[in-house]
Amino acid sequence: MSFESSAFDVPFQVPFVHRLRVTRDVFGPDQQILAELLEPSAAGPARIQFWLDEQIATAQPQLKSRIRKFVSDHADRVVMPGNIQVVPGGEAVKNDIHLLEMMLKCINAADLDRRSYMVVIGGGAVLDAVGFAAAIAHRGIRLIRLPTTTLSQADSGVGVKNSVNLFQKKNWVGTFAVPWAVINDAVLLSTLPDRDFRCGFSEAVKVTLLKDAEGFEEVSRLATRIRQRDMTAAAPVILRSARLHLDHITRGGDPFEALEARPLDYGHWSAHKLEVMSNFELRHGEAVGIGVAVDTVYSSLVHGFPEADAQRVLECLTNLGLPVDHPVLHDTDVLFRGLEEFRQHLGGRLTLTMLPRIGQKIDVHEIDRAKMKEAIRRVRDAHRVSVG
Template sequence: KVLIVTNDRIAPMYLERYEALFKAGDDLDVHTLVLPDGEQHKSMDVMSQVLDRALELAFDRKCTFVALGGGVIGDMVGFAAAIYQRGVNFIQVPTTVMAMVDSSVGGKTGVNHPLGKNMVGAFHQPQCVFVDTDTLSTLPDRELQSGISEIIKYGLIRDAEFFEWQEKNIPEMLSRQPEVLRYAIKRSCENKAAVVKADEKEAGLRATLNLGHTFGHAIENGSGYGTWLHGEAVAIGTAMAATMSARMGWIDEDLVKRIYTMLEKANLPAELPVDSPMTKDKFLKLMSVDKKVANGKLRLILLKGALGNCVFTGDFDEDAMIDTINDFVAECSGVPV
């Protein structure tokens, strides 16, 4: 038995196609489930609809869940697969750049909690990831740009040559030139797969994939889930991490300028808007429950040295972090959402 799970935005465009593909297989009993779209629906309650549907259909341990959609669908369906009857097979069919280059690869699954992003979840590897770049033709520009933020990340943390390639090819990515997008997605996946292979359960190295995410997750949660796309919040978080790294003398100002220029070229935000509800205290409170906190000590992914190098550390100048946060919230209203 197969359960294809998607959202109400993707379903009209691609559900029928993939349902037909699976039904073409011998002896496959195919069912579907459509969930609401958006980060604000990445919750235990919505994820439980997948479990409810599987139980109603009397799915056993031989069943397969299929996640057809972006990162929210992939994370929720993967988590449902991890806990249904203590673990069943699942397949990722990502339809966004974000999901193709990041969330579908590596086995991280989960849902958000009111007190923190992705705080409830499990490591559960998909049987396969099927990437069809043709689905990107219907991806809204904002979603495309959001995904590019994760592509930029790989160049900054471990692949300087890739970052330099991006500096020359951002316009082609934004205009969706097929060969350019395919190359960017392939190289991003190769980078992530290499890191995950070395550190599947995030004991150390894999945490470097979270550059900008500690600040970014705080922005997503503190602004209200759904206000920012994940990649937009990560872009601001990356700008904050770069600014903080330079403030400590770990990277030079030229690299900071290149990062800001790259974000601008990709139409990604590098600062908080004046109507943002974020404050220094809100940042610190939300960052204190980040998954990278160990023994009460916050650890960050920061840039250090030449392009393509980073560190995962709790040994940083806290004043530099506070000063960076203060810089970014200086013009914000701080009015709660």
């Protein structure tokens, strides 16, 4: 047998189902919604491992007993080997690579397999880190996310990214993996601190600016009530943001970011760098708010975005109780290194999303740094006026 030069390029698609559920109390009256997502295998009840963000475990000490009761009540469908696992919340869980090794050891000790489930209950950072462990163990264990922050319910929890930080770079190690399901539950938000409650709505501003002019009007109109934790105002905005993110992932044509642009990362080139520069004093949602403010003003200076609308964006962020300025923002020599880090993360040429108008976007491949510095100055001045 001899080999001759040949080429075989066969495009194919993998059928994914992205399941999003909304509940009032997932371990109370709505527990059947979670139970129905857990499919027993031919070998018997599904093995299930619960992972808790220590922040929600502390804020809701009854949660562990409610989980155990859930497992007991559905013993025909699931079995829980070992203990409920608790991991640090916030960026701490993503900054210590040894925690990832610990997660993998726990998965191995529980004899989980590809038909098992990992249910992670926590904020976006914990969803990221536990999701990464689930994605690489056995090349993928079924992951069910129960986001406990407005940020993760509105944005990252419904995404397909998992990661940890390395080399002082956000999300340097990670995977794309579609979760088995996502459940946005109201009770899990009830003990969220006010600062973290506000943080989630920067992503709602971002996605509506990109995709939904009517949605941006809604966020702007309800901003003050959202800041005051009026759930009749906040809940529809969270759901609208989640649906917009879900629609982009499932119908946008590039769920795993194989193309040049990352439109859902509008404002994030600076946000990721600001988090690191502030030693994570800035929450992710706060950094995104600042990044969105800067890129929106820059769009008004360079890409024809109406100046009056840029002012409306700044007012919306401020009314939500989000900062639009921080001292590290003005160290532009360091900040602009974030442009190259953003480019490297995806590869190819630098591609940033900017706005010509609300509900529309364009891709740009270079930045006028003088104009970007001017945008940063204008955001700073607007912040001074808002707090003055």
